[in-house]
Amino acid sequence: MTTTTAAEKKIIAVTIDGTPVGVPEGSTILDAAQKAGARIPTLCHHPSLAPIGSCRVCLVSVAGVDRPATACNTQALAGMAITTRSEGLFNLRREVIKMILAHHPLNCTPCPLNGDCRLQDMAYEYDLTTFDFSEYLLKTVEFPWKAFSTPILDYHPRRCILCGRCVKVCAEIRGLGAITMNGAGAHTVVEPVMADRESQSRCISCGECMRICPVNAIEERMGSAKGKPWETTKTQTTCTYCGVGCQLDLNVVGGRVVGVTTRDDVGVNRGRLCSKGRFGYTFIHSPDRLSRPLVRNAAGELEETTWTTALTLVAREFRRIRDNHGPQALAALSSARCTNEENYLFQRLARQVFGTNNVDHCARL
Amino acid sequence: MTNSIAEIEDADVILITGTNTTENHPIIAHSIKRAVERGTAKLIVVDPRRIDLVDQANYWLRQRPGTDIAWLNGLLHWIVKKNLHDKNFIEERCEGFAELAAELENYPPERVEEITGIPAAEIRAAAELIGRADRASFLYAMGITQHITGTDNVKAIANLAMVTGNVGRWGTGVNPLRGQNNVQGACDMGALPNVLPGYAPVADPEARKTFAAAWGADKLPDTPGLTATEIMPAAHEGKVRGLYILGENPVISDANAGHAEEALRKLDFLVVEDIFLTETARLAHVVLPGASWAEKDGTFTNTERRVQLVRAAIEPVGNSFPDWRIIQRLAQLMGVRFDYSSPEQIFNEIRRVVPSYAGISYARIEREGGLQWPCPNIDHPGTPFLHAGGFKRGKGLLTPVKHLPPAEQPDAEYPLVLTTGRVQYHYHTGSMTRRCRSLNTLAPEAILEMNPADATGIGIADGDRVAVFSRRGSITTRAGITERVPPGVVFTSFHFSESPVNRLTNDALDPIAKIPELKVCAVRVEKT
Numbered sequence: 001m002t003t004t005t006a007a008e009k010k011i012i013a014v015t016i017d018g019t020p021v022g023v024p025e026g027s028t029i030l031d032a033a034q035k036a037g038a039r040i041p042t043l044c045h046h047p048s049l050a051p052i053g054s055c056r057v058c059l060v061s062v063a064g065v066d067r068p069a070t071a072c073n074t075q076a077l078a079g080m081a082i083t084t085r086s087e088g089l090f091n092l093r094r095e096v097i098k099m100i101l102a103h104h105p106l107n108c109t110p111c112p113l114n115g116d117c118r119l120q121d122m123a124y125e126y127d128l129t130t131f132d133f134s135e136y137l138l139k140t141v142e143f144p145w146k147a148f149s150t151p152i153l154d155y156h157p158r159r160c161i162l163c164g165r166c167v168k169v170c171a172e173i174r175g176l177g178a179i180t181m182n183g184a185g186a187h188t189v190v191e192p193v194m195a196d197r198e199s200q201s202r203c204i205s206c207g208e209c210m211r212i213c214p215v216n217a218i219e220e221r222m223g224s225a226k227g228k229p230w231e232t233t234k235t236q237t238t239c240t241y242c243g244v245g246c247q248l249d250l251n252v253v254g255g256r257v258v259g260v261t262t263r264d265d266v267g268v269n270r271g272r273l274c275s276k277g278r279f280g281y282t283f284i285h286s287p288d289r290l291s292r293p294l295v296r297n298a299a300g301e302l303e304e305t306t307w308t309t310a311l312t313l314v315a316r317e318f319r320r321i322r323d324n325h326g327p328q329a330l331a332a333l334s335s336a337r338c339t340n341e342e343n344y345l346f347q348r349l350a351r352q353v354f355g356t357n358n359v360d361h362c363a364r365l
Numbered sequence: 366m367t368n369s370i371a372e373i374e375d376a377d378v379i380l381i382t383g384t385n386t387t388e389n390h391p392i393i394a395h396s397i398k399r400a401v402e403r404g405t406a407k408l409i410v411v412d413p414r415r416i417d418l419v420d421q422a423n424y425w426l427r428q429r430p431g432t433d434i435a436w437l438n439g440l441l442h443w444i445v446k447k448n449l450h451d452k453n454f455i456e457e458r459c460e461g462f463a464e465l466a467a468e469l470e471n472y473p474p475e476r477v478e479e480i481t482g483i484p485a486a487e488i489r490a491a492a493e494l495i496g497r498a499d500r501a502s503f504l505y506a507m508g509i510t511q512h513i514t515g516t517d518n519v520k521a522i523a524n525l526a527m528v529t530g531n532v533g534r535w536g537t538g539v540n541p542l543r544g545q546n547n548v549q550g551a552c553d554m555g556a557l558p559n560v561l562p563g564y565a566p567v568a569d570p571e572a573r574k575t576f577a578a579a580w581g582a583d584k585l586p587d588t589p590g591l592t593a594t595e596i597m598p599a600a601h602e603g604k605v606r607g608l609y610i611l612g613e614n615p616v617i618s619d620a621n622a623g624h625a626e627e628a629l630r631k632l633d634f635l636v637v638e639d640i641f642l643t644e645t646a647r648l649a650h651v652v653l654p655g656a657s658w659a660e661k662d663g664t665f666t667n668t669e670r671r672v673q674l675v676r677a678a679i680e681p682v683g684n685s686f687p688d689w690r691i692i693q694r695l696a697q698l699m700g701v702r703f704d705y706s707s708p709e710q711i712f713n714e715i716r717r718v719v720p721s722y723a724g725i726s727y728a729r730i731e732r733e734g735g736l737q738w739p740c741p742n743i744d745h746p747g748t749p750f751l752h753a754g755g756f757k758r759g760k761g762l763l764t765p766v767k768h769l770p771p772a773e774q775p776d777a778e779y780p781l782v783l784t785t786g787r788v789q790y791h792y793h794t795g796s797m798t799r800r801c802r803s804l805n806t807l808a809p810e811a812i813l814e815m816n817p818a819d820a821t822g823i824g825i826a827d828g829d830r831v832a833v834f835s836r837r838g839s840i841t842t843r844a845g846i847t848e849r850v851p852p853g854v855v856f857t858s859f860h861f862s863e864s865p866v867n868r869l870t871n872d873a874l875d876p877i878a879k880i881p882e883l884k885v886c887a888v889r890v891e892k893t
Contacts, residue, residue, distance in 0.1 A: 152803040175398045204789065205807055206391065222802040235678035238665045240658040241792050243543030244370065244392050245667025245735070250659055250678035257659050257678060267734065268370050268667070274391035275790055279803040281659070284682070286800045288641050290654035291683020302642075302652060307684070311691075314609075314651050315698035317634040321607040327586065331596045331605045334556035335612030336548035339663025339675055341711040342688040343547070343554035344562055345703065346611055349692050350590075352582045353701045357567050357590030358605065361556040363548050364511075364594060364880040365618045 012078040029071040038084045044163035045072040054164045056096045060084050094126040100161050102133045113216045116229035141186045149178050149192035149203035157189045160217035166209035178203040207278040227253025241276045257284045327355030334361040368538030368750040369669045374400040375536035376502035382411035383508020388789040390542050409491050415849045424491045431771035431885045432481040437521035439477030440492040442469045449496025451530030461763040468765030500536035511883040515875040517766040527761045533752040543668040550666035558590035563719035579718050592879040600628040607634040616644040617794035620881035621872035623838045641796050655688045656681035663708040672725050673735040771885040772873035779887035782854045791860035811864035812845040818852040830893045838868035
């Protein structure tokens with residue numbers, strides 16, 4: 001017997017807003033709707049995580065079932081007739097979103113997600129403004145600042161919509177379980193898991209919780225600068241640290257790298273990064289960066305000079321050593337930090353121009 | 366790696382040794398963890414330190430530092446004894462089994478226990494687990510290679526993989542986890558003293574002819590040059606007088622770094638090209654500002670031989686330039702016309718002279734998300750795992766290897782073994798990560814891990830400042846008292862210039878790979 005693979009799974013037929021669609025057995029209503037091209041709002045759902053079903057904005061109705069169902073964690077069954085759009089559903093979803101926004105402040109201006117935020121989009125789509133909450137006469141819960149699981153991240157309880165993605169990603173993807181939800185009702189917050197007061201957080205500061213948060217409730221504390229989505233350009237590149245070669249996007253605003261993001265389905269890392277990949281970018285604009293060539297002066301100190309002066313001196317000295325002492329008196333140490341193209345040129349320089357095979361790099365260290 | 370990162374999760378048994386994967390390759394560590402938690406893979410960790418993955422391991426074999434050949438031979442001894450070796454694979458794909466089997470006779474589990482400290486019963490159990498696995502993957506890193514027996518250590522792993530038939534199939538393999546973003550690529554590109562790009566030996570006249578023609582050179586040097594670890598002594602002796610260092614920091618990273626610094630000071634002329642004024646750049650006659658990775662285009666080749674694009678996100682900072690432009694200009698000033706207009710043009714030349722890169726183009730990488738060499742033509746899909754039908758040399762050579770103790774043993778004066786590695790928040794000599802506020806907040810200083818059994822006797826408490834001495838130098842650092850290291854062994858990382866641990870390490874070399882024995886030296890620790 002061979003085991004059943006996804007490809008061999010039985011296909012079942014359902015209808016989405018009257019349109020028939022076939023999906024593999026075990027699919028959720030959300031999967032079926034996406035296949036049928038129907039748009040269902042989601043907040044807690046994330047393709048890399050098991051369904052959470054906490055936010056309830058994905059409510060749909062199923063013919064013959066008297067209560068609405070959450071599409072993200074309800075299995076599609078053969079013959080199901082599913083409605084994703086109706087006035088009743090609109091009103092239901094609007095109430096759900098309203099409850100979320102009663103807690104989450106709608107002062108979007110200071111939030112870096114402003115303009116690229118699902119919750120903001122939903123508030124717009126479902127026609128919600130701050131005036132809609134006055135009827136509840138809610139007293140805002142104020143949260144004192146508390147340290148999160150790592151000193152490099154800040155958690156904003158007011159922004160948090162308690163969708164549970166961060167807790168899930170830490171447990172499911174990272175296998176750590178460093179954060180959890182504590183408290184009840186409006187006082188619920190995400191907090192580090194501590195065995196006791198003295199014990200250290202299990203957090204490894206990978207920032208996976210920050211990546212997966214839909215509302216920017218977890219934020220880089222020591223980031224270098226700010227930028228709104230519409231002024232941010234994202235350039236996909238390969239991480240500069242270890243040999244795994246994770247793919248990441250350098251976020252650039254006004255010629256400066258201001259952050260690192262990932263795409264869920266790209267590269268060997270599939271959206272994941274470690275602390276170095278995610279937070280190890282601020283050296284790029286360090287004031288210590290060398291910006292001009294340096295040459296040792298008569299006093300023995302390094303002083304700034306022009307490229308022409310520096311390179312002419314280098315060429316002259318290397319040529320002098322080669323001519324007076326032979327090519328074996330020269331050597332070149334290349335770098336595993338540099339690109340293939342640069343390593344190729346560098347060894348060509350050593351072999352063809354210096355005339356020596358004294359070329360190596362830091363592979364042994 | 367002979368195999369790919371994605372395959373690790375499909376192995377039945379994963380053996381990791383000399384790699385603290387959680388700290389050094391966190392993304393691969395997740396894959397390992399996930400495979401174990403899903404219940405599809407059994408994990409064997411062989412490491413003197415109680416690294417994090419020990420929590421997931423079915424077996425943790427805690428060897429004494431520098432005894433790897435003994436336990437590797439011991440595993441094979443028991444596999445052969447229990448008749449669990451892959452006779453078909455050995456018969457069809459390997460040679461030298463009789464010689465290897467004869468040597469393995471010398472490594473019964475009890476003797477291995479004496480040498481390594483690993484209980485014989487654990488050797489037997491781990492051996493049987495590997496022997497019975499359909500797919501076993503062997504992962505290692507510098508903890509295996511940075512020994513005077515580094516080459517033989519790797520051969521012992523290769524023996525284990527071949528004798529159990531775990532080569533040339535999905536989910537198996539001899540898988541070194543490479544620690545630097547493009548160390549694979551730098552090797553592929555011939556930044557090595559004995560080979561041209563694509564591993565063509567410099568001594569091969571045909572290869573030299575090919576490259577001379579491609580470069581318009583009259584001739585190319587035909588004798589292998591000096592390795593990095595030989596260049597420093599040669600500089601010390603005045604044989605090497607001029608040195609061009611690109612993006613390296615040997616004053617912090619070289620074994621016996623004090624000696625390396627002396628050597629650099631003796632040079633007639635030292636050029637350092639870097640993005641920061643590193644400890645090494647401070648010694649230079651000329652410092653050239655290179656552009657950082659965020660500022661340049663090109664390719665890196667990762668640990669699984671996957672060639673991927675690096676794309677400039679911003680303009681070079683200040684008046685810095687990408688290294689390829691600087692190298693090209695220098696060649697021109699020295700009278701050789703390097704004439705490239707872009708990294709892609711350089712890469713297209715590489716494709717013409719390195720057959721395993723021939724089918725890889727920037728356009729394909731863009732489209733297909735990275736390609737694994739060998740990729741000999743434009744229609745080739747790339748190669749996730751090597752040695753599928755056969756080995757490059759024909760039959761896989763099984764080489765008998767013998768246990769040899771480390772070059773330096775603890776004694777009355779230097780009673781502890783020092784071993785080194787990285788922490789996950791920093792990278793190598795820290796020139797980049799120490800300048801990232803987040804990362805430096807997480808790990809602001811070096812910690813010397815020390816077992817309570819060693820610390821209490823000499824009055825050292827957790828958090829105390831300590832001085833560490835070896836025959837080559839001394840450093841000060843902070844003690845962290847922990848059972849993570851066994852009694853008799855201390856550990857620290859080499860990221861911190863305030864506690865430059867490589868002032869202590871031993872520059873004794875493996876005779877073949879010329880790799881220094883960074884992972885074992887004898888030290889004494891005192892409270893300051």
